[in-house]
Amino acid sequence: MKFTKMHGLGNDYIFLYCPQGEPEGAGALSRQLSHRHTGVGGDGLICICPSQIADFRMAMFNADGSRGSMCGNGIRCLAKYVYDRGYTRKTQLQVETEGGVRALELQVLQGRVEQVTVDMGVPRVEDLVELPVDGHRITGTPVWMGNPHLVCLVEDVENAAVEHLGPRLEYHPQLSQRVNVEFVCPRSRERIAMRVWERGSGETMACGTGASAALAALAGAGMVERQAVVELPGGELSIRWGEDGHIYMTGPATTVFDGELTH
Secondary structure, three states: OOEEEEEOOOOEEEEEEEEOOOOOOOOHHHHHHOOOOOOOOOEEEEEEEEOOOOOEEEEEEEOOOOOOOOOHHHHHHHOOOOOOOOOOOOOOEEEEEEOOOEEEEEEEEEEEEEEEEEEEEOOOOOOEEEEEEOOOEEEEEEOOOOEEEEEEEOOOOOOOHHHHHHHHOOOOOOOOOOOEEEEEEEEEEEEEEEEEEOOOEEOOOHHHHHHHHHHHHHHHOOOOOOEEEEEOOEEEEEEEOOOOEEEEEEEEEEEEEEOOOOO
16 A cells, blocks of 8 residues: 655645545554554545545544544645646646535646645634633634634743643533634734644644634634734644635645555
8 A cells, every 4th residue: 555645834644545435444544554653653644535526535534543524734735646646737626525625726836736725615703612621711712614623812822731721622521522722822913823732633733724713713803814824833824814705725735755555
């Protein structure tokens, strides 16, 4: 079984090209391959499959084997994979995800995809919630971006208790489902600092849906403009909330290496 390791701003995934559809036991395979010491190492597994309603279908699995519904960094890498390897010559793609079909615009330089803009869809921003955690009350804004997020405002992103609060908020009993948790702080009207705890994977270097959720929550509250740069440990994403109500994310995609699984 051949695979490719790719990343978007350090949010890394193992990619399988699956013209017959996702393999049986893909969740268990994701757990095995994602392990940083005994596997390939990654934040999860993405299978590139045929689609009846789009150009391709993205089947995503988190590092713990659970199925993910949408991944902004992963879908940019998928676009680079299929274009660079000649599976498509289109520079505008439709990709089916568990969170809906996403439209992608590929920026190509010398025959290779350098950046991708993704229509992340229309965010659903809900009212603030207060959640008790270890005797304290944590305030956050739930945002739906094809997957669930909780955006939490902090004064100091670098020293935020991500590893402590992340898993407690991910599984918080007052939330209807597991969430991705964003710890955010506006640097200015046009820049947002962020760290993220992704459900099923832990803290990651970047999260495209999380960056989109952060902009939606903060712009909706009037704290930043509707277009801003989100600063993540792995780099920067440009996020724009268009007048059509859709959020557009632009960022790079990188191929790391190809490999082959022997057992």
